[in-house]
Amino acid sequence: MENNSKRFPYSLDLASSLFAMALILAFMVATQSVLIPLLFSILISISLFPLARFFERLRLGKAFASILSVIIAIAIIWVIGWFIVHQSIIIGKDASSITDKVVSVLERAQSWVEQTFGIQRTAMMDQLRDQGNKMLSNAGTMASATFGSIGNILAGAVLVPLFSFFLLYYRDFFREFFFKAFKSVPQSKVHATLNKIYDVVQSYLLGLVTVMGIVAVLNTVGLMLMGIEYAWFFGTLASLLMLLPYIGIAIGSILPALFALAVKDSAWYAVGVIAWFQVVQFLEGNIITPNIVGSKVSINPLMAIIAILLGGMLFGLSGLILALPLTATIKVIFDAIPSMQAFGFLIGEPEKEHLKRNSTQELLMKWGIVRKPKMEKKIKVDIQVDATSPNETTKIQYKEINQSAEHPYEDLDRENKNDQTND
Known part of the structure; x- marks a missing residue:
């Protein structure tokens, strides 16, 4: 029986996917309330x-x-x-x-x-007076925006x-909805994908709360050692701002720095506050978060920053907070769909083999673009005959020499062409 199903070009599939994504984003912006x-x-x-x-x-x-x-x-x-x-x-x-x-x-x-x-x-x-007049002229707009934000918060x-x-x-009711919605997909795969989404999001949230507690303690200890009043308040507030990834601690350091500048006799206290908060941010990003959250939330920093910028542009402050867990969820979904696995790979973190010094050569060999280097074995033989001794002895020494071919990374296409010419 002939298969009459038509396969569309990849460019048409990609265009339709991008168009569908644009419609989804427009729908999300329209219904964000x-x-x-x-x-x-x-x-x-x-x-x-x-x-x-x-x-x-x-x-x-x-x-x-x-x-x-x-x-x-x-x-x-x-x-x-x-x-x-x-x-x-x-x-x-x-x-x-x-x-x-x-x-x-x-x-x-x-x-x-x-x-x-x-x-x-x-x-x-x-x-300063001109800036104040401009702020007063825009007071009506600012007030309406403020009351609108208060309404959204309430x-x-x-x-x-x-x-x-x-x-x-209703969690089991919603799970069965996904089983009914994706009948063409093996139900075990749907079940495993839902569980993985749950594990990824829960790891991110529980890890975030744990990291926030550790950062709050570190911030507070540093402020106490510098003699800054209300250290617990400023340290906790800065840790809560970690809901804004990558920039939360930096923003949280501004308020205690200004307070130190106001209450202390030297400006070096403010500099010390900012420096200590930057040290805490370095420890959080390179030691604390990787060891607590682990590899379950694997998003490379470039994609994370892009997701945060897009989230802020679409949904404001809420988008900044929701950007990373939503991106982690999207990565799990992409990994489960064969046609989208490349995009899931793009969102994830690079493996160690991508960061080696000779990673380009290994990558080309992995995908069959170049062949592995051929090793030519040569044996150097050294024969020594001692004819002066009563018992004539012969010593034979040999050494194996490995030499690579002259062009070890020739293109396979060129090699195939040569084979076709010989035929």
Whole structure:
């Protein structure tokens, strides 16, 4: 029986895939008011799944276990928020003294600029006044955006716990949906892909929480050694900003540095704060995170930065937070689809063989572009005959010499052409 199925050119398949991806992105941007709370709920429900299973083993029932897990998550988030607000209020009580020191620092900075660059203070004040007028002229737009963000936060505060509860309670129902949606794929493969997505996302989230705790301790210890007040507040706040990958700790170092500049007599304290936070960021990126998260979330730094930039461009702050777990999930899905495995490979981390000094030659040999070097064996023989001794003796010494061919990496195409010519 003849197969009448038509195979489309690769360029047409690629164009259709890119067009479908563009439509999906447009749909995500148009529905982000619902989609973003749903994505956060998925992440929270995955992180709460072990807790819900623990309560279910205590025979509490699936519904009650799901509700209790969500309540515990709300309580933890509320405690963290209360700590930040409480410490901000305490710091605000000393606002007058801090303001006086900040003003004195600005006075010294103005004097330094005037002496170094010859810019008069009146010119600087005119520039500040102009910037202030521009900010006031845009106050209406800023206020509307602020109230819109507050509205989104309040909506998320209601939707995220609700979505998280239903995702935990109906988890088996959603799993069967995927079995029905992908009937043409072996069900064992669908099951394994879902489990791998769960493992990757949970490893990222639990690893992130653990790393945030370690970074908070390191930040706080460094600030305490430098004598910076409210060290726990600044250290914890900087660790919470790790939700913004690669830039969170750097942003978190600005506030304690400004505080140190205001309350300390020397500017070297601010420099020390920034330097210590950069050391902590180096330790986090090269030692702490790789050892805790491991190789389950394997995204190379280039693709991670691109994903973060695209997430921020599409969804703002929420996109920055969701970029890495979504990229890790997309990689698992690409690895499970044969036609998309190349893109999953592109997102993942390079292997050691890609980073060797002679990796290009090994790569060409791996894909059959060049052949392996031929070794020509030669034997050097040295015969010594001693005719002067009564018993004539002969000594034979030989040494094996390995010499590579003159052109060990000739193209296989050229070799095949030569074979065809000889035929």
